[in-house]
Amino acid sequence: MFAKFKKWVNLTRQKQRREEIAQTIELKNAIININDCDYFVARAQVTDVPEILEVERKIYGATPWNESAFLQEIRRRRDRLYLVVRKNDKLLGFAGCSFNRQTNEAHITNIAISPEYQSKGIGGYLIHKLIRKASLINMEKMTLxxxxxxxxxxxxxxxxxxxxxxxxxxxxxxxxxxxxxxxxDLSYLKGK
Structure with a gap:
């Protein structure tokens, strides 16, 4: 009887942790200013995938990830966060992160900024946004x-x-x- 109760408690805690992560990594669309230039930042949607692939083609020639891989990642809203940056409705870049609740580790899965917008602070902004989200859900480290x-x-x-x-x-x-x-190491951010 105690073993069943213990299992139920563990499953309940895991479910609560998944919900906590999902709620914390939600993101409201926003206009942000980076180096005196306004950009639109939002959580990536399935409809963004063709433009995400185009950004990758500009950088790498062939895309390291295919459409199916991005669709699968973007649909995992409980433990993944993909951000997109736009200007004048054109997708300029994106970044993705996974959050592993068992290891308390966040992992930047990919980040890409169109060549003509690199070195303008967009990549740094996206990384800092992912770091902030990871720290809010008590991830201990971030890798890439x-x-x-x-x-x-x-x-x-x-x-x-x-x-x-x-x-x-x-x-x-x-x-x-x-x-x-x-x-x-994200431990220095705990409590901030």
């Missing part, structure tokens, strides 16, 4: 992978506080470039 050749992105991540923790050989689709594993 970055191409070994993407020095500009590495510089941004290090400026934010990420550190290199390892390497994944041949990680990337297509060219099999190595990835650097990076991690950010």
């Amino acid at each position: 992978e970055v191409r070994r050749s993407n020095v500009a992105a590495q510089r941004l991540y290090k400026k934010i506080g990420f550190i290199v923790t390892g390497k994944k050989a041949g990680y990337y689709f297509g060219d099999h470039e190595d990835a650097l594993d990076m991690e950010l």
Whole structure:
């Protein structure tokens, strides 16, 4: 009898935690100002996927993720958050993050900004927004992978506080470039 009760309590706690995460990662659409330029930020919708893929094509040529992968991720509203940034109704960039309640780890799954809008603060804004959401649901760390050749992105991540923790050989689709594993300790944000 006690074992059944214990199992019920654990399942109830897990369900409550899932609901807490889902509510906390909700996002209201907003006009934001980055470096004296206004942008529209919203949670990604299924209808955004064609434009998300177009941004990836501009950057990588071939898209590392296909339409099905993005659709699956965007539909997981309880433990995923994908943000899009628009200007004049044109999608300029996006970022996605998963939240693992078992390990209390957030993982930036992808981030991409159209080449003509890079180095304007949009990527940094999106990362900070994801960090804030992760800290609100008590994630202990945030991780990501970055191409070994993407020095500009590495510089941004290090400026934010990420550190290199390892390497994944041949990680990337297509060219099999190595990835650097990076991690950010979120414990300093607890209570903020």
